[in-house]
Amino acid sequence: MINGDVNNSELVVPKISGALLVFLAGLGISAAEAGFRSPESLVRNVYGYYGKGSSDFSHGLPRDAATAAQFFDPSLRKAWSSLRNEPYDFLVQSPSWKLGAVSISIIRRQFDKTYVAAAFDNHGRAVTLNFILVNGREGWLISDVESPHDSLRMFLDQYRN
Numbered sequence: 001m002i003n004g005d006v007n008n009s010e011l012v013v014p015k016i017s018g019a020l021l022v023f024l025a026g027l028g029i030s031a032a033e034a035g036f037r038s039p040e041s042l043v044r045n046v047y048g049y050y051g052k053g054s055s056d057f058s059h060g061l062p063r064d065a066a067t068a069a070q071f072f073d074p075s076l077r078k079a080w081s082s083l084r085n086e087p088y089d090f091l092v093q094s095p096s097w098k099l100g101a102v103s104i105s106i107i108r109r110q111f112d113k114t115y116v117a118a119a120f121d122n123h124g125r126a127v128t129l130n131f132i133l134v135n136g137r138e139g140w141l142i143s144d145v146e147s148p149h150d151s152l153r154m155f156l157d158q159y160r161n
Helices: 008-031 037-049 067-073 074-082 152-158
Strands: 103-110 113-122 125-136 137-147
Touching: 037 067, 037 103, 037 113, 037 125, 037 137, 067 074, 074 137, 074 152, 137 152
Parallel strands: none
Antiparallel strands: 103 113, 113 125, 125 137
């Protein structure tokens, strides 16, 4: 026989547990917004800011704090967002761009770092950059980017304001 009487204290536990799960899921989402789920996705999203289309996505990777937090590890965030008078955009190796197709490939996985090559044509000139990406609790983030002659860290240090 089914008893129609329900003890109210028995209903409180599932409600609290459900609220706690929703809260914890919300914390997980905010942490995941900082980085990316895969190394390829991170690099693909960087070059999404250098294409034709929406004016919001045609001016290069923004220098604001929110973008820095989404793409870069903590040691690069301040340097990225404070740079103002650089002679060219390091991520396309030029002050202007008209990019061809971007080829992305993983070169090496090493512990918590992954090295990813990005190759493309910019105004007909071949460009290859190696992204050093780290995987932490925030997701995949840029630790450094290397060109044949320089690195993003050295570039940002040289032109820091």
